[in-house]
Amino acid sequence: MRNKSITLSIVLVSIIVMIFCGAAFAKDSLIIYTSMKESLIGGIVEGFIVKYPDVAVDYQSAGAGKLMAKIAAERESGKILADIIWTSEVPDFYSMRKEGILEQYNTPLINEILNPFDDYDGHFTAARLGTLGIAINTDLIKTPPAQWSDLFKPEYKGAFGIADPALSGTSFMSVGMLEKQFGWEFFEKLHANQARIGKGSGQVVDDTASGELAASLAVDYITNDKITKGAHIALYYPPELLMAPSPIAIFKGSPNLEAAKKFVDYLLSHEAQVLIAGEGTLSVRTDVSNQEGFMLPEASEVLARAIKIDYIDMMGRKEELIKKFTDVLQGRK
Amino acid sequence: MNTVVQKSRFGVAQIILFLSISILVVVVAVPVLLILFNAFWVNGKFNLNDVIRIISEPDTWQALMNSLIIAAGTTVGSTIVGTFFAWLVTRTDLPYKGFMKGMFLVPFMLPSFIGAMAWKMLLSPRAGFINKFFMTYFGLSGPVFNIYSYAGIILVEIMYLFPFVFIQVCGALERMDPTLEESARISGAGLFTITRKITIPLVLPSILSGALLIMLYSMAHFGTVAVLGIENGIFNIPTLIYQRIHQSAGSFSSIRTGTVLATILVLTAAFILWLQGKILSRGHYQIIAGKSFRPMELKLRTLRMPLFIFCIAYIGFTIVLPTVVIFLVGGLKTYGLPFTWENLSLENYKFILFKYKVTRDAIWNSVTLGLSAAVITMFAGVMISYVIVKMKVRGKGILEFLGMLPFSVPGSVIALGVILAWSGKYGVNLYNTVWIILVAYIARYMAFSLRANSAALEQVHDSLMEAARVCGASMWQTLKDIVLPLVRPGMLASFFLIFLPSLRELTVSIMLYAPTTRTIGVAIYTLNEDGETVVSAALAGIALIIIVTGQLLVERFLGKKAHR
Numbered sequence: 001m002r003n004k005s006i007t008l009s010i011v012l013v014s015i016i017v018m019i020f021c022g023a024a025f026a027k028d029s030l031i032i033y034t035s036m037k038e039s040l041i042g043g044i045v046e047g048f049i050v051k052y053p054d055v056a057v058d059y060q061s062a063g064a065g066k067l068m069a070k071i072a073a074e075r076e077s078g079k080i081l082a083d084i085i086w087t088s089e090v091p092d093f094y095s096m097r098k099e100g101i102l103e104q105y106n107t108p109l110i111n112e113i114l115n116p117f118d119d120y121d122g123h124f125t126a127a128r129l130g131t132l133g134i135a136i137n138t139d140l141i142k143t144p145p146a147q148w149s150d151l152f153k154p155e156y157k158g159a160f161g162i163a164d165p166a167l168s169g170t171s172f173m174s175v176g177m178l179e180k181q182f183g184w185e186f187f188e189k190l191h192a193n194q195a196r197i198g199k200g201s202g203q204v205v206d207d208t209a210s211g212e213l214a215a216s217l218a219v220d221y222i223t224n225d226k227i228t229k230g231a232h233i234a235l236y237y238p239p240e241l242l243m244a245p246s247p248i249a250i251f252k253g254s255p256n257l258e259a260a261k262k263f264v265d266y267l268l269s270h271e272a273q274v275l276i277a278g279e280g281t282l283s284v285r286t287d288v289s290n291q292e293g294f295m296l297p298e299a300s301e302v303l304a305r306a307i308k309i310d311y312i313d314m315m316g317r318k319e320e321l322i323k324k325f326t327d328v329l330q331g332r333k
Numbered sequence: 334m335n336t337v338v339q340k341s342r343f344g345v346a347q348i349i350l351f352l353s354i355s356i357l358v359v360v361v362a363v364p365v366l367l368i369l370f371n372a373f374w375v376n377g378k379f380n381l382n383d384v385i386r387i388i389s390e391p392d393t394w395q396a397l398m399n400s401l402i403i404a405a406g407t408t409v410g411s412t413i414v415g416t417f418f419a420w421l422v423t424r425t426d427l428p429y430k431g432f433m434k435g436m437f438l439v440p441f442m443l444p445s446f447i448g449a450m451a452w453k454m455l456l457s458p459r460a461g462f463i464n465k466f467f468m469t470y471f472g473l474s475g476p477v478f479n480i481y482s483y484a485g486i487i488l489v490e491i492m493y494l495f496p497f498v499f500i501q502v503c504g505a506l507e508r509m510d511p512t513l514e515e516s517a518r519i520s521g522a523g524l525f526t527i528t529r530k531i532t533i534p535l536v537l538p539s540i541l542s543g544a545l546l547i548m549l550y551s552m553a554h555f556g557t558v559a560v561l562g563i564e565n566g567i568f569n570i571p572t573l574i575y576q577r578i579h580q581s582a583g584s585f586s587s588i589r590t591g592t593v594l595a596t597i598l599v600l601t602a603a604f605i606l607w608l609q610g611k612i613l614s615r616g617h618y619q620i621i622a623g624k625s626f627r628p629m630e631l632k633l634r635t636l637r638m639p640l641f642i643f644c645i646a647y648i649g650f651t652i653v654l655p656t657v658v659i660f661l662v663g664g665l666k667t668y669g670l671p672f673t674w675e676n677l678s679l680e681n682y683k684f685i686l687f688k689y690k691v692t693r694d695a696i697w698n699s700v701t702l703g704l705s706a707a708v709i710t711m712f713a714g715v716m717i718s719y720v721i722v723k724m725k726v727r728g729k730g731i732l733e734f735l736g737m738l739p740f741s742v743p744g745s746v747i748a749l750g751v752i753l754a755w756s757g758k759y760g761v762n763l764y765n766t767v768w769i770i771l772v773a774y775i776a777r778y779m780a781f782s783l784r785a786n787s788a789a790l791e792q793v794h795d796s797l798m799e800a801a802r803v804c805g806a807s808m809w810q811t812l813k814d815i816v817l818p819l820v821r822p823g824m825l826a827s828f829f830l831i832f833l834p835s836l837r838e839l840t841v842s843i844m845l846y847a848p849t850t851r852t853i854g855v856a857i858y859t860l861n862e863d864g865e866t867v868v869s870a871a872l873a874g875i876a877l878i879i880i881v882t883g884q885l886l887v888e889r890f891l892g893k894k895a896h897r
Contacts, residue, residue: 031848033848037863037865038689038691038865042689042690058848058849059848060847060848061691061863062859062863063863066579069579070579074765078757078762081765081847081848137669159459198564199563199564199862199864200862200863200864201864202863202864202865203862203863203864204864205864206668206669206864206865206866207460207864208669209667209668209669210457210460210668210669210866211459211460211465211669212457212458212459212460213459222864226667229666229667230666230667230670230676231667231668231669231670232669232670233669
């Protein structure tokens with residue numbers, strides 16, 4: 001009995017020592033904060049590791065709002081943990097550039113891609129053209145929506161969801177664009193039809209698939225991923241198109257600067273962009289076309305049809321926009 | 334032990350005392366003090382007005398009220414449910430009582446946030462399986478029950494918390510001397526009078542003490558409210574702390590709101606524990622004989638079968654159904670598909686275990702964190718309890734007070750405290766590493782270890798140690814050869830009391846995780862939040878398998894005695 005317990009404690013102690021050593025000697029790795037979901041970022045990181053086996057990569061996938069909060073907290077404590085940020089909330093990148101926390105990196109690949117930013121200067125580069133449309137549950141909605149105003153119809157009553165713009169970057173961008181195009185009147189009418197504020201951009205799509213919502217404002221690849229898995233949903237684009245480019249940027253003072261640059265270039269490369277197109281969203285490369293089977297508009301068409309918006313103006317109005325949106329949809333004046 | 338002469342001023346006793354105090358100070362006292370300090374001191378000055386201002390902000394006040402409403406509802410509900418079932422399995426001739434008793438204790442093992450997820454799948458207003466069933470087949474226009482409500486949260490908490498009362502009342506009813514009731518009966522009292530005048534007064538302290546435990550737990554409970562409440566704007570204190578810290582960029586004002594809320598939690602917890610101590614020490618209620626008599630069983634007669642069916646239905650509805658739903662949803666290709674053979678597969682489970690880095694990391698993190706926290710806390714716990722229970726040295730009073738602290742500090746408070754203490758302001762920056770979670774786990778579970786080890790040490794009579802010392806053994810030898818072997822069951826019990834719950838921990842780790850330091854609980858919660866319902870359900874299923882297997886192994890190897 002005594003020997004047993006001594007052996008037991010020795011085993012336990014050595015396990016702990018092993019853990020401690022493991023933690024101490026872990027490779028210094030490239031850390032990516034991204035709002036891309038696992039289905040998109042997972043494959044890309046895998047491909048990158050195959051190409052650069054000597055670089056260790058860790059990533060955290062969460063809503064843009066949460067990531068920015070985390071970064072702000074980390075700045076407060078003195079050190080940003082992440083080397084790279086890749087989300088779809090463009091105004092955040094403008095404000096980070098203004099605050100001077102982004103590293104300037106003029107990628108040699110810039111001429112091979114569609115650049116949606118007129119004032120491109122290397123602080124951030126678009127790595128994907130995200131589109132948003134209306135995802136419907138095909139069991140609940142029989143006639144596909146053709147206009148944004150279709151959402152005021154009775155079949156969407158109490159069952160149309162928009163992700164919380166405080167959590168989701170794409171949702172914030174969409175609210176800004178829809179407000180610019182149609183004014184707050186659009187959201188007041190949505191409220192009259194009892195539209196709901198959901199949580200993140202992934203959850204509204206899942207809720208649409210489950211039937212908790214009949215339809216939602218949905219991001220292309222999240223919806224297409226579920227459609228591929230057999231969910232009873234479909235994605236439709238009204239004529240006024242919502243497009244949110246997803247910029248990638250490197251933080252100033254990153255200890256893994258070279259690896260970070262490699263990652264940015266990899267992400268813009270043909271190989272990674274094919275992966276991006278394969279997940280049901282739009283590549284920024286002119287030589288990568290949409291994967292067949294997804295109901296996606298062509299990239300050139302997207303750039304022409306998209307609602308234009310002034311990102312710098314949006315940057316200053318972030319809090320106000322979110323508050324106003326929440327107030328309108330919750331019926332507060 | 335008074336007579337033991339210390340050879341030098343810094344003998345083993347002093348070293349042990351010093352170590353014990355420093356562990357408790359560093360791990361528990363400093364974080365809690367920092368919370369109090371940050372709550373009451375603004376710009377170096379004591380400022381009570383500001384605290385009142387924060388409390389009277391609408392969001393904060395609402396969270397406070399919600400915590401109270403939910404805790405009150407849960408306490409009343411769980412007390413009724415727990416007492417009723419305890420009475421049923423101890424004092425009536427219900428069939429298969431042993432089995433029933435075991436089943437009623439199962440919710441102890443199940444993490445309540447996984448339960449909440451299952452109930453969300455079953456009873457969300459439009460897509461919940463039960464609601465959908467009734468709406469499709471019975472033509473109801475609205476949901477049968479909306480789980481996203483106070484009532485929903487309270488009911489789910491009751492399902493997972495009632496064992497606190499159940500176990501206490503069962504114990505009291507089993508230990509109660511039946512001759513008391515018999516003599517009343519012989520004196521001509523009817524069943525109603527006996528129940529009112531004998532039984533209820535005898536078990537009342539146990540009922541109240543269990544109820545207060547539930548109150549304490551529910552006030553500080555994170556998981557259920559996080560899963561069912563946040564989306565619909567129902568926040569309680571821990572979820573509001575989480576939301577403020579995580580989403581408002583760690584600014585000073587959000588940290589202050591957090592510390593004020595945390596202070597309220599600590600004070601409430603201290604008050605509840607004080608009240609519990611008061612009730613338990615009311616001597617005249619404790620006419621419970623130690624000997625085990627076979628208590629008189631009430632014949633249920635015609636009610637026997639209906640009550641039996643009721644119990645089976647309750648177990649089926651609250652334990653089996655949610656578990657089955659979790660495993661089934663975990664097998665679906667994507668959420669929203671019907672449960673047919675072609676939609677079900679083991680793909681998600683394979684993905685989680687072999688491919689998905691986030692979940693593989695999470696399982697590894699939870700197991701290693703649990704093991705390390707359990708081993709460290711076990712050894713620290715036995716040392717500290719030894720000082721408290723056995724040693725008579727100066728300065729022990731401080732230790733006794735410090736030892737009480739972990740009991741009254743809820744998880745979210747500990748998390749906030751370690752953020753304040755270990756994120757670089759005082760020289761050590763553990764933020765975003767696995768160490769900060771480890772430190773928080775040690776603080777959180779120290780109470781378990783102290784309880785188990787003190788109980789074991791109290792059973793070791795002083796005379797054994799005195800005998801060893803008289804025979805010339807040194808203090809160290811006495812510890813090694815006499816005390817440690819005797820308290821080993823207590824130590825092992827404390828190890829498992831920490832290891833198993835830490836596998837499903839959510840409240841602390843959700844506030845402290847970084848990209849690579851997710852725990853199982855965090856991974857399940859964040860996946861669910863991201864709309865990856867099927868993957869998170871599959872991980873929850875795997876977590877359930879790990880936890881239940883662990884629990885069964887422990888019960889098998891340690892036997893009932895060492896376990897509780």
